[in-house]
Amino acid sequence: MKILVHTCCAPCANVYIGGLKSEGANCDLYWYNPNIHPFTEYRDRRDSLVKFAANREIELVMEDYYGLKGFIAATFEHLHKPGQRCRVCYGMRMAAAAREAKNRGYEAFSSTLLVSPYQDFEMLCEQGEALAEKNGIKFVVRDFRENFRKGLNEARAQGYYMQKYCGCVFSEEERYDN
Numbered sequence: 001m002k003i004l005v006h007t008c009c010a011p012c013a014n015v016y017i018g019g020l021k022s023e024g025a026n027c028d029l030y031w032y033n034p035n036i037h038p039f040t041e042y043r044d045r046r047d048s049l050v051k052f053a054a055n056r057e058i059e060l061v062m063e064d065y066y067g068l069k070g071f072i073a074a075t076f077e078h079l080h081k082p083g084q085r086c087r088v089c090y091g092m093r094m095a096a097a098a099r100e101a102k103n104r105g106y107e108a109f110s111s112t113l114l115v116s117p118y119q120d121f122e123m124l125c126e127q128g129e130a131l132a133e134k135n136g137i138k139f140v141v142r143d144f145r146e147n148f149r150k151g152l153n154e155a156r157a158q159g160y161y162m163q164k165y166c167g168c169v170f171s172e173e174e175r176y177d178n
């Protein structure tokens, strides 16, 4: 089964793709993250993933779109409700991954977001299953969260860019303003 894996960054890809590959999965990466701000942060994460894909010889489907304006417009009504904001944010990225997987002839899609203990695993699964049904493809779920720290340390040692916050300008404020 060929899987298109929405990928948020190189460190999470190292953990999640590593886990899938160890099971013999056939997967490619998909970059679409309009939630990463400001532009310099977006560029650093993007370029680090490009390097990761080249080093691991994994195909990377790029949707290179810095989406600050679209992201703010989509989440504006939830600015004071982080849970709802994240739901919209997951939905934007997962829906694009499901659509792209379907259009490109993949049998399934997944997301590296599933490997981060900072993300809402259950919400991601719920959205993934709904999008799979809507698009007529499968949603692959693996729980590799216990490998998260080890995988991040490996990525750091290999020189990949390590982000300090989730992605959006709001998560940057939440990370530093306390």
Ligand code: SF4
Residues within 6 Å of the ligand: 035, 036, 085, 086, 089, 090, 166, 167, 168, 170, 171
């Ligand atoms: S905190 Fe992370 S998941 Fe939530 S809206 Fe911001 S970038 Fe998206």
